[in-house]
Every structure is written in structure tokens, then in C-alpha cells.
Amino acid sequence: MLRIHFRREDLGRTRLATGPEPMWEMILSLHKLADGQGRLVFDGWRRRVLATLPTPLRWLLHLAPPVGYSPDFLTPATEASDLETGLDLVLTAPRRTIRGDLATLGAQQALHGPVLDLADGSAQALGTLGQAMREYHAHAIAPFWDRISARVHAEITALGRTLMHSGIEALLTTLHPEARWNPPVLELPYGRNHEVHLQGRGLRLLPSFFCWKTPFTFYDTDLAPVLAFPIEHDLNWLAPSSRRDPRRPLSALLGRTRTTVLTALSAPGGCTTTELARRTGISLASASQHAGVLREAGLISTVRRGGHVVHSLRPAGRSLINAPGRAAPHQTT
Numbered sequence: 001m002l003r004i005h006f007r008r009e010d011l012g013r014t015r016l017a018t019g020p021e022p023m024w025e026m027i028l029s030l031h032k033l034a035d036g037q038g039r040l041v042f043d044g045w046r047r048r049v050l051a052t053l054p055t056p057l058r059w060l061l062h063l064a065p066p067v068g069y070s071p072d073f074l075t076p077a078t079e080a081s082d083l084e085t086g087l088d089l090v091l092t093a094p095r096r097t098i099r100g101d102l103a104t105l106g107a108q109q110a111l112h113g114p115v116l117d118l119a120d121g122s123a124q125a126l127g128t129l130g131q132a133m134r135e136y137h138a139h140a141i142a143p144f145w146d147r148i149s150a151r152v153h154a155e156i157t158a159l160g161r162t163l164m165h166s167g168i169e170a171l172l173t174t175l176h177p178e179a180r181w182n183p184p185v186l187e188l189p190y191g192r193n194h195e196v197h198l199q200g201r202g203l204r205l206l207p208s209f210f211c212w213k214t215p216f217t218f219y220d221t222d223l224a225p226v227l228a229f230p231i232e233h234d235l236n237w238l239a240p241s242s243r244r245d246p247r248r249p250l251s252a253l254l255g256r257t258r259t260t261v262l263t264a265l266s267a268p269g270g271c272t273t274t275e276l277a278r279r280t281g282i283s284l285a286s287a288s289q290h291a292g293v294l295r296e297a298g299l300i301s302t303v304r305r306g307g308h309v310v311h312s313l314r315p316a317g318r319s320l321i322n323a324p325g326r327a328a329p330h331q332t333t
Helices: 008-012 022-035 039-052 083-091 095-108 113-119 123-166 168-173 256-264 273-280 284-296 315-321
Strands: 002-005 180-182 185-188 194-197 204-208 226-230 300-305 308-313
Touching (some): 008 168, 022 039, 022 083, 022 123, 022 204, 039 123, 095 113, 113 123, 123 168, 273 284, 284 300, 308 315
Parallel strands (some): 204 226
16 A cells, blocks of 8 residues: 655645656556556557567566566656656666665576676766667657547646645545545555555656556655546547447457446446346346456446445546447447
């Protein structure tokens, strides 16, 4: 669990990023390239990138592994909305910072090749890193940047509306379905137990396209605090806009029963598993199982409220059931 400790002044100094940041998206996309998660969202992108990714760039996957630690210096604490600004911040990081970060990485895994050279801090190794990141960005990020940017900006707009109408504490609880605000601590799911004390520095909130399932933040708690967190995705984001059909990626998933379950969750406020079973006429165990499949597909979210779990539609699920001309349900599979 990630626990972020706020002081009174930290709430006033917490702010939303103004847009996606290329360095953060690059590092998080390397995680997604390797870990196989989010198949409905990322598999099409993954296939395109891996099919043509030049072998000389694949060492970046070892520099930013999908599990455990990725060097903090690769994701600047200072806001950098364009590639060159972000790269400049990375490549001008103090040598002692780079060496320290790679020593932490080396405690997790063996360093070899360009990663090992980078740990020596030579100008040539930094040049190799800069060139590799430019090429990777051109290959894996730039062709999709308009879609990435549009989705992140839509998320920022929605979060800004929450902040304006409901305040900062309401905003904090919307960052993740499992976010818990227990003043003065924000609790979020995380890959390990990690405590961050803001100590008056505030928190920069960064919605990220390639962040998945859990938020991402610095290992070094002395850095200016930044929290990258997952956004909602259009499951058909890779399709040309003229041919997007939100039903097609889900054709192997939805049958008659799951369509009924998804539709039952469209009521405001969602429903518990018991209510879902009652509304759809299926057993409690079946309702739980179908909800789990839909949740894994990114169509619904599940949160705990008191002694119950409550399921509700995510935007992707709502867009599916509201799609014009939706086909009749198939036989359950």
C-alpha cells in the first residue's frame, strides 16, 4: 500500500499536471511492453511496437523493468510537457544521482550492457541513453501521441471539474477506485508498502495513459512528490476514428449473461453483488464471477463501502451499452 501523508498546507499545494509528459509515458510504456497487462487496451499497441522495435533499443527494457524499481531520474520531478525538455532533465541529472539510482537497480537485478555503462556515468553512456530514448519515443510513443494526449487531457478536464465543484479531498478519492482518504493520509494500492510524507511540498498529480492498475511514484521520498495514476481508456483507441466500434474488442468476452450483468450496473450508484444477482436472476457466485471478468476487462470498477463491495460502470462499459445499433447478446460462453 502507498500511504501519502498530507499536512494542512499540502492540500493547498496539490495540483494537477497540465497534460501528459513524454518521459513518464515512455518509462511506463516500457513497463507495459514487457508485463503483458491490460491486454484489451494495450495488446494492439504492443504487437505493433514489438514487431518492429530495433534490437539496439531493447536494453531500455532492462533499464526500466516492469516489476520492482525503475530509476527515479528517468521520470523528472519537474514538469516537462515536451520530449526535449524531459530528455534534458534526464541527461543533466547529477552523476551521483544516476549512480545512486542504478545502484538501487543493481540490488534488484544484474546490470549489463549499456545499463552497466550508464552506471559509470560517462558522457558517452549518457549520449547512448539520449539517442535510445529519442528513437524509442519516435517508434512507440510519437505515432500515438495525439490519442494519448487527447485522453489524458479529457481526464484532466474531468478531474478539474471534480476539484472545482467538490474540493481537493473529493479529487483525491477519485484518483483510483481503491483510493481511501483517511485524513491526513491518502491510501492507494501499490506494489509494496511505501510511505511518502509531503512535509509542505504539496503533490503533483499526473494522469498517465500507460500507468495501469496501480499508481507510480518515486522510490526516493526526498524528490519533489509526483503521483502518476491510471486513467480510463477507450478500448478501441488504436482504430481510425471513422471505424471505431467499441463492441469489436469485446466480442469474445460478452455473452447474454454478461451483457445482462453489464446493463444491470448502469443504474446510478451501481449495486452490490447481492443486488446484482437479484437484478439479473443469477446466483450470487455467478454474479461475482461475471463481475470479476468485466472488472478485469476494464468495463466496471469495484469499491468497498462499509461491509459491502459496490460495482459500477466505468466509461468504457457505459460506452458499450450505449453504442448505437448494439447487437443482440450472444449465447453465454
